[in-house]
Amino acid sequence: MRRPGRIVTRLAPLAAALLAVCTSLRCERPPALRAADVPVHAPFAKDADPVATYPESFPMQVAVLWTRPDEHPLGVIHALRGMGVPFFVTRDFDQALRHRLVILFPGADKGTFTADQVRRLTRHVGEGGALFAQDVTAEPLRGLFGFREARRSQTRHRIRFESGTDPILKYLNRPEEREVRLAAAAYKETPWTSGYAADSGAAVLASYDDGDAALLSRPLGLGRAYLCGPSYTNVVLRCQSNRDFEAERHYVNVFEPGADVWLLLLRAWYESSAPDFVRLATNPGGRRSMLLLSHDVDWENSFAPALDFARLEKEAGAGSTFFIQTKYVSDANSAAFFQGANLDRLRELAARGFSIGSHSVMHARGFNAFELGPGSETLASYRPKALDLEHAAGGTVFGEVRVSKSLLDGEIPGQRTILFRAGHLRVPRTLPEALERCGYEFDSSFTACDVLSNFPYHLPRDLGFDDESGVYEFPVTLEDEEAPGIARRVPEALEVIRANSDNGAVNVVLIHTNDAKGKLEAEAALLRQLPDGVGAGDLLAFARFWRARDRLRWRVVQETAAGAGPRALRLEVASDEAVSGLTFEFARPLASIDGGATLLPDRRHAVLPDLRPRTPLSIRVRPADR
Numbered sequence: 139m140r141r142p143g144r145i146v147t148r149l150a151p152l153a154a155a156l157l158a159v160c161t162s163l164r165c166e167r168p169p170a171l172r173a174a175d176v177p178v179h180a181p182f183a184k185d186a187d188p189v190a191t192y193p194e195s196f197p198m199q200v201a202v203l204w205t206r207p208d209e210h211p212l213g214v215i216h217a218l219r220g221m222g223v224p225f226f227v228t229r230d231f232d233q234a235l236r237h238r239l240v241i242l243f244p245g246a247d248k249g250t251f252t253a254d255q256v257r258r259l260t261r262h263v264g265e266g267g268a269l270f271a272q273d274v275t276a277e278p279l280r281g282l283f284g285f286r287e288a289r290r291s292q293t294r295h296r297i298r299f300e301s302g303t304d305p306i307l308k309y310l311n312r313p314e315e316r317e318v319r320l321a322a323a324a325y326k327e328t329p330w331t332s333g334y335a336a337d338s339g340a341a342v343l344a345s346y347d348d349g350d351a352a353l354l355s356r357p358l359g360l361g362r363a364y365l366c367g368p369s370y371t372n373v374v375l376r377c378q379s380n381r382d383f384e385a386e387r388h389y390v391n392v393f394e395p396g397a398d399v400w401l402l403l404l405r406a407w408y409e410s411s412a413p414d415f416v417r418l419a420t421n422p423g424g425r426r427s428m429l430l431l432s433h434d435v436d437w438e439n440s441f442a443p444a445l446d447f448a449r450l451e452k453e454a455g456a457g458s459t460f461f462i463q464t465k466y467v468s469d470a471n472s473a474a475f476f477q478g479a480n481l482d483r484l485r486e487l488a489a490r491g492f493s494i495g496s497h498s499v500m501h502a503r504g505f506n507a508f509e510l511g512p513g514s515e516t517l518a519s520y521r522p523k524a525l526d527l528e529h530a531a532g533g534t535v536f537g538e539v540r541v542s543k544s545l546l547d548g549e550i551p552g553q554r555t556i557l558f559r560a561g562h563l564r565v566p567r568t569l570p571e572a573l574e575r576c577g578y579e580f581d582s583s584f585t586a587c588d589v590l591s592n593f594p595y596h597l598p599r600d601l602g603f604d605d606e607s608g609v610y611e612f613p614v615t616l617e618d619e620e621a622p623g624i625a626r627r628v629p630e631a632l633e634v635i636r637a638n639s640d641n642g643a644v645n646v647v648l649i650h651t652n653d654a655k656g657k658l659e660a661e662a663a664l665l666r667q668l669p670d671g672v673g674a675g676d677l678l679a680f681a682r683f684w685r686a687r688d689r690l691r692w693r694v695v696q697e698t699a700a701g702a703g704p705r706a707l708r709l710e711v712a713s714d715e716a717v718s719g720l721t722f723e724f725a726r727p728l729a730s731i732d733g734g735a736t737l738l739p740d741r742r743h744a745v746l747p748d749l750r751p752r753t754p755l756s757i758r759v760r761p762a763d764r
């Protein structure tokens with residue numbers, strides 16, 4: 139949920155007062171700036187049917203059996219895509235049961251399955267299948283999942299995972315992962331959840347604050363059935379859309395995995411249920427995590443020190459993204475500063491190979507309440523003004539997004555702005571729409587704590603629950619300004635990075651370039667002390683990697699030729715965009731891999747060669763003898 143942003147605006151009070159007088163006298167001239175044309179796309183059609191978008195293509199895929207079309211499976215889809223688990227979506231019971239691993243979504247009540255289907259599900263598990271379900275209340279399914287009673291509630295606030303040996307809890311090893319919140323205590327009404335009274339055949343792996351079971355594990359024959367009380371729509375997607383009930387425990391700068399734990403559960407379920415699993419890893423080049431560098435340049439005196447940060451990063455062999463506020467109208471907050479020598483410095487940053495993103499035009503604290511606007515806003519027509527710290531006139535979401543892009547694209551040779559960050563990290567519901575219709579591809583406007591997510595994800599349109607925009611979100615993990623300032627929080631920041639690297643998640647750091655001393659030293663210290671296996675680099679470059687990874691089409695098939703030793707696999711991949719460093723993880727050590735892939739020393743990770751657009755690659759993988 140929204141919280142007040144804490145990114146402080148710097149005021150130049152005298153200049154502001156003078157300019158307010160000037161403005162009231164209408165002595166302002168149109169700014170002499172180059173603005174590129176930014177076409178505005180018509181509203182995009184709603185997502186296609188997920189059954190068509192995520193088709194069946196190989197036996198190792200997890201089958202997501204979509205039991206009720208009234209609840210879109212985006213929550214589960216986000217979890218599986220984030221974790222690199224192969225899956226398909228189906229409404230066809232028989233097709234789902236041809237796969238060993240089956241997820242039931244969004245649930246099952248008394249009308250969902252016939253008696254024969256319940257028998258077949260039970261037999262599937264007994265014969266070695268793996269079933270992961272949520273929100274099951276149907277009486278005939280009690281025996282399969284191991285509960286005596288199901289209780290629906292809207293008053294639960296917390297979930298605590300048991301420490302134990304069940305393999306699906308493998309990644310929940312920190313206190314922040316052992317207990318997560320569904321809502322802040324102030325909310326009397328919380329998202330709907332199902333809770334259970336377990337029978338003697340099931341183990342309780344997590345419980346709500348009211349004592350009911352929130353996660354059950356039920357062994358049955360050769361297989362196992364898991365039942366999870368909350369819906370992934372509520373514990374994953376609701377958080378990522380920032381429509382949660384303030385479930386986050388902090389706003390920024392701490393490790394908050396409240397939504398990630400549900401992704402990690404599914405990852406561990408897949409890995410423990412599929413003895414020969416293959417997974418698409420989250421980070422490039424076999425790294426455990428990344429520190430993704432970004433800067434906000436949102437003050438007239440922030441441009442010159444930006445070059446000092448660029449120098450430090452160049453020396454460290456890392457790139458970064460500079461988010462530029464294109465302030466061309468003077469108002470109560472400050473004088474215009476997107477002009478003159480600042481533009482020369484900006485062009486120099488770009489010429490040195492650093493990425494440039496938009497940090498809006500006016501950096502309004504009330505941006506989250508702005509109207510979308512008509513989409514016809516241009517430099518010639520758009521004149522927003524801050525009236526005071528909280529209030530503004532004339533601002534629109536389209537205006538902030540479109541005009542800032544047109545100025546960056548117009549003033550910087552070769553620039554095509556595709557990454558946005560809102561001022562004060564305030565996000566209006568219409569931001570995904572405005573961004574995608576203006577040609578943006580990536581956003582970094584939420585904090586990771588606020589959306590309880592340390593993995594990037596597809597930003598839902600209208601911050602809703604059933605439609606995906608074309609924009610990917612990279613939430614801010616660490617920032618510089620919260621007291622006592624990043625220079626005095628480096629050890630805590632490293633601890634957050636360590637926690638995320640244990641999960642394969644990433645860390646976006648935001649450092650304002652208003653201070654080239656303490657903040658610069660803090661960044662140097664972070665880069666020097668990064669934990670083993672954690673890379674550092676440009677946010678925009680990683681965003682491109684992540685999207686290509688997310689859209690990668692891949693399948694694994696066993697080769698038919700039988701012989702001595704384990705059978706070889708064929709890994710087929712295809713990408714629509716160029717991408718480097720894609721890494722696959724294998725359940726068992728490999729004896730060899732061909733096709734130009736590099737086997738890492740643990741022999742369980744392989745880095746693919748650079749992929750060219752629309753040039754499929756087929757790689758033969760030979761597992762080591764057991």
Ligand SMILES: [Zn+2]
Nearest residue numbers: 434436561562
């Ligand atoms: Zn800012």
